[in-house]
Amino acid sequence: MGNLYGKLMHCKQLLDGHLFEGFLRKVRRWTMAEEQNVEQFKGQARLPKFAAPKRYDLFLKPDLASCTFSGSVRIALDVVGHTRFLVLNAADLAVNEGSVWFRSSSSSEEIRPAEIVAVEGDEILIIRFDRLLPRGEGVLGIGFQGTLNDKMKGFYRSTYEHKGEKKNMAVTQFEPVDARRCFPCWDEPVCKATFKITLEVPSELVALSNMPVVEEKPDGPSRIVSFEESPIMSTYLVAIVVGLFDYVEASTSDGTKVRVYCQVGKSSQGKFALDVAVKTLDLYKKYFAVPYPLPKLDMVAIPDFAAGAMENYGLVTYREKALLFDDRHSAASNKQQVAIVVAHELAHQWFGNLVTMEWWTHLWLNEGFATWVSYLAADSLFPEWNVWTQFLDETTTGFRLDALAESHPIEVDINHASEIDEIFDAISYKKGASVIRMLQSYLGAECFQKALASYIKKFAYSNAKTEDLWTVLEKESGEPVKKLMHSWTKQKGYPVLSVRVRDGNLEFEQTQFLSSGSSGVGQWIVPITLCCCSYKSQEKFLLETKSDKMNLTKLCDSFDSGKGGKFWIKVNVNQTGFYRVNYDDELASKLQYAIESHQLTATDRFGVLDDSFALSMACKQTLSSLLSLMAAYKEESEYTLLSHIITTSYKVVDVVADAAPELVDDIKTFFISLLQYPAEKLGWDPKDGESHLDAMLRGEILTALAEFGHDITINEAVKRFHAFMEDRDTSFLPPDTRKAAYVALMKTVNNSNKVGYESLLRIYRETDLSQEKARILSALASSPDPSVVLEALNFLLSSEVRNQDAVYGLAGISREGRDIAWMWLKENWEHISKTCGSGFLITRFISSIVSPFSSDEKGDEIENFFATRSKPSISRTLKQSIERVRVNAKWVKSIQSETSLGEVVEELAYRVY
Template sequence: MLFLDLLLVEKDAKQLGHGLSVLPSLENMEQFKGQPRLPKFAVPKSYGIRLKPDLTACKFAGFVSIDLDVVDHTKYIVLNAAELSVDSGSVSFTTRGISKVLEPSRIDLVEEDEILVLEFAETLPIGIGLLKIGFEGTLNDKMKGFYRSTFEHNGEKKNMAVTQFEPADARRCFPCWDEPACKATFKITLDVPSELVALSNMPIIEEKVDGHLKTVAYQESPVMSTYLVAVVVGLFDYVEDHTSDGVKVRVYCQVGKANQGKFALNVAVKTLELYKGYFAMPYSLPKLDMVAIPDFAAGAMENYGLVTYRETALLYDDQHSAAANKQRVATVVAHELAHQWFGNLVTMEWWTHLWLNEGFATWVSYLATDSLFPEWNIWTQFLDESTAGLRLDGLAESHPIEVEINHAGEIDEIFDAISYRKGASVIRMLQNYLGAEGFQRSLAAYIKRYACSNAKTEDLWAALEEGSGEPVNKLMNSWTKQKGYPAVSVKVKDQKLVFDQSQFLSSGSQGDGQWIVPITLCCGSYDVRKNFLLQSKSETLDIKEFLKDKTDAASAWIKLNVDQAGFYRVKYDEDLAARLRYAIENKFLSATDRFGILDDSFALCMARQQSLTSLLTLMGAYREELDYTVLNNLISISCKIARIVADAVPELLDYMKQFFIGLFQNSAERLGWEPKPGESHLDAMLRGDLLTALAIFGHDLTLSEASRRFQSFLEDRNTPLLPPDIRKAAYEAVMQRVSTSERSGYESLLRVYRETDLSQEKTRILSSLASSPDPNITLEVLNFLLSSEVRSQDAVYGLGVSREGRETAWKWLKDNWEHISKTWGAGFLITRFVSAIISPFASFEKAKEVEEFFASRSKPSIARTLKQSIERIHINANWVESVKNEKHLADAVKELAYRKY
């Protein structure tokens, strides 16, 4: 039998007469239950792991031998295990020195706490011992632990075996101390079908083929955390290159797709070289493999030496991938490779410090991408990251960057915009404050000091404080230990600038937080600057002393948070706001500052601290905007305003759409439908976004032209009339005209979906299908997401329904909640169903209805997301009421709609 075959390769394995049962729990074992952390009676030093996956039966057998250091007198060994069948007869502990074999008197596998408690009849001797455990498990379909992914080869459906252990799922593959601080070395052996590729963190040292099976043994790894251990077994092609110091880099993908891995390979080799210099330390393993996995819940995972990716985040097809896909591959590869230093070499001590991994990797990925592709203006695009962080952190139901984690079930939810995007943004703010060179030196010193070890946030602050002489710990604690951020108000009074800070909340209420805010400002020119720390609630600055006659204070524009380097909002008085509109219209401001003024104004409007009329007037100043990132944000804000107006004053919606069409039409006409020879990467991305916006707002010429080009595409998938960068626009346009009585466009898109094997094309289509304004089509699309034709990982792409489809989507969620919860409830994707469908509502009645439905259905993995989504409904509802009662709005909208641009 499968289990028996594997156990017999262990020299000291017991005869299997005990079956797979475990004995009942004892009262004196209760002390270990319900605890967020494992007791540290014993700590692992090294693991020997042998796994034998059966890809047909979708099961695996395993045996683990763990060198333990028993550091305290105890009769217990407590470690993590989940969804495994442990063979009680295989469990033993051998003491070193006297070589005494101890068998546990009791074994308790506590599923609710995911722990395995071993009780021995006598106290374990202090010192090194060897723990052995045999087990079996299932290659699950949950995209976590040791799981199966499916693919087609020569028309036949096949399985591969893949691991995904972050945050706390190594325990689903082998019993272990599944906490980041419990670092150890790992020596892995796999028994797999001989025709398959078998990969792990380290290079292969021995491979023995025996008929249809082969045994593959790998080098022992350096010390690392369990969540970074990785195994992939499947059928793959690969492309290969080497760094200048001999590190072998490969990209593995499905057979026949090797060419699609070349771009990522090139980025990886260059990025390893770049990080070697930036961190003042070479990559620490002899090889780096990157693998495209067909079924993958996250975007990518930084397993040491064996990084796994969604296909959309690693593969790039010259003919069918869009410029946005290319950029996504570059930034994701740079992000995951940053982790090889920041996360893998130096690891957070506990999940409270997750942001150390994710915030830094996000920030550094932009640093690398900017170095490799300076023409992408990636630091301007970084503002999208900041905005996502600001929007989530503007909720009362946000959380601090450093968040308490009391149960493994809570970890998934903090892989969010706070840990990643706010984390990256405060790092950028700190680097801007300390200076790039000193920051880099201190960072390199931190990595050298904590290499092969664990660190906390305070350790990083200490290194930066030593290197800079600045009070980094005091400054940054206000940003990492409390949730939220300030809005800094500025006004001119008696030749002085008056600054006030208060916690910004999107609800319009004010929190009681206070920050040390690095203020940067310029006046009338980027040559006239001032920097200072706002450490109190209010401060004043003498304008005359600041300007020193360089410009006219009475009329000069004043911009705070220069280049949006700080993680805060700015609220200007009416006079200063008018000066900034003038500066925008006359092109005096940088793209980053134009972005910031617009984004802050939108946030203030949503929080009812500014009228929609004044926001729309500001938006009119962007009529000649050319920058990709600024226009992209303008589109996003326009779509959100259109939804609120449709709920508040539906009779104004057509006028509002006409205004938005006028805003974007000139830029769209400048770019046209056809790519131009030698045009920029940013123009290629912008073209599709502008045409998509015009289609959504009902621009007839765009809808007709999109339909014409789509028909050509249906006849010839390689037609030059529909290049990848504008396909999303065409698909959205097609769905705008789809209805129950006119289904041809929908059916055609489904046909394209079924015929393509490119993951990026499939997700493009899925993200367009639900935009039909016909609720009946919306329901068909949502049901399609639950079908076997859509991979579980991709269903979330189709949840962005039209406003007309909101009620249909909510009823669908309720009707299918049991199935959705069962299918996606084991990972973070379940939160996307909740937030995508609930957050767009804008009535207090709907918020109450949502609360009532989930009152008996919430669980730790969705609790925070549910509260945030309900809060967003309240914010929308309050905003709708405010817009309903706004004087002069109708006149302003009509005037803007008829204005000629």
């Protein structure tokens, strides 16, 4: 072909110029097509653009006894490039080579491939033909077989019991890139198509997919179930569930049928989620100004499920714990989790499903928005829950991860499918949601809502990038949204504002905050809000430079430049901005006074404490100053604040145990004193008419007192537990306090007295409520005896614990069990790695066991162990966990240099008491 091209150049003068150039372009395309080869498609982040799918006609026949499936797919394509190749995704499938064919719409001839190559590492299927495929519409046919795997991804099996018999169900989990494990496809979000799905299933089982059933035909012991063709959507949103289920049903105000499916006998546990879903769909229809796009919505509780839930279009799947609520045995925190998770997944029906990210770089467009909108919905449905104050827990989790040098930008480059799992993290979800809240606060709620509705309408049934959203918001608001937000989404990290008073001015200087205490190089456009002495006196401006200042006398009438006055200033009003604030000593002392005199809102009290904790960890403040500030919260009664005080206390106790073990008992006494007043006020028993937040707080405070070794709490817990074991009367141990009792019980367990441990295992084996099983698992490893911790960890890997539930047990490992847990992880790494594969589960094993250590020597040991065991799906988590170890080590050294810490702790304990 190259020689022909050269000869044609010599004949140019013999042909008309336009005719020659047109023919020459064809020759070039033919030449390029001839030069294509299998090797050039390997190692690429994205599929080539030779062809685009338009419609999938998919048939699947799962065999639940042998845990296999067979299927065929006909894919209507638009061939847009000159090519002899079709390259699509496939993994863990056996393709029947004789079943593969292509037929152009312009011809009835079936073109058979000359070669089919499965590239396992890249999860692609390369189909080579001997001739160029005709451009335009065509159909690709493929037959295949696969295994219903036990990895909780692709097309997999989940187990359940019915009438004492163990059974299998077939379930799909395709996000992010696992549709390719069920059928060959163009498995990228931008490759949207319609789906016509047909299943052959046992007659007695329920078969569900994204769309309603359009036809059912009996076929011996099986039946053929055909579903309506779906609207255009991405492959990762396709869903299929086959099993034995009960359901409850209701309808939205415009007639959309909503069902909650669960195991037989548990249908009553789906009623709360059903009610939330119906109300949430109506709410989102109004907020997004676009109706719910599908004719039905099914939500299904799956016994084996790796993530919390998955937003499949019209068929949302959940862990049982995240969907079902039992009035007698579920805690108030379980109820709140169900509401927020349901609201999150239903937000995706618009933000993610109707409008889909173009590529995984823009994952945060899905997850950040769904997280933020879920709180918007929960606040509308349950205003008494004060969820916007609780939202600060999301922000704090985002802060913690983004303060690491090994963090990543919100918009993160994805170079290979194996890298995608690790960005389903606190940056995409929690930082993403927090910067959205910051932007909404800056633009105003009404303007923001109108812009989102415009965005949804403009990009419905198509794909979008982050810049597309900024363009719509900028047009609606008239504000420089792109310029503002690029500094928050395209670079990792966030700023800390150093604020001080000098010469009658309030001076601001921004630097990148890092938990290591090092100086980062980032710079942001920061929406500053502040108030002075009162929330009636507020100012806001954009900090676009490294530093700025404002005149205090204009800001605050109470400011006396000569004497300083009794004034206070709070920067980042109600914590709507994603940044920290480091006040000078004068401003910090005034804020502490404002807290003690109840002048700050709950969100601002939260922010002051969390900033101080982070600055102490980064060695920018002393631990003594943090503890002094915590003493100002001795009369605190708000749930989110006390919950955050407890979380902070756990971390402080751990680091002091490493830095100054002789002070641990005094530190625990201080925290017990801080928590005793609300604990005594709440007591162990629920009160008539008490709030949802009081119910959640009771459990957290009693658990904390048990963790800190408060004898009165532990003795009462053990007494109540034994009474509960006698007849399981929930009046002895209501679900909100059960975790506290289990932890207290395990504090009394050691190798020579394991009665409490065996009692918890007995409850675990008798209950079929996933929330109760999770509670027990989270307490089993909290014993101070390392040998008991080891036994608990071994139990997590037993056949009695579902793979996805093992992570609950990792969260409760006692400080005394840290070293044995690390030894256990090393010894079982190959098994854990093989069992969990990639994604959320395997990374949790690493972060939970590695991150609590606090010495450089241990950091080196961990680094050496994983030097030959790391892989792309865990490398980011591993680096982050080791960095946390080194941050802890630096904090330990800083605390050891505080010579007066013991005196401060003793004085504070006396003052709080």
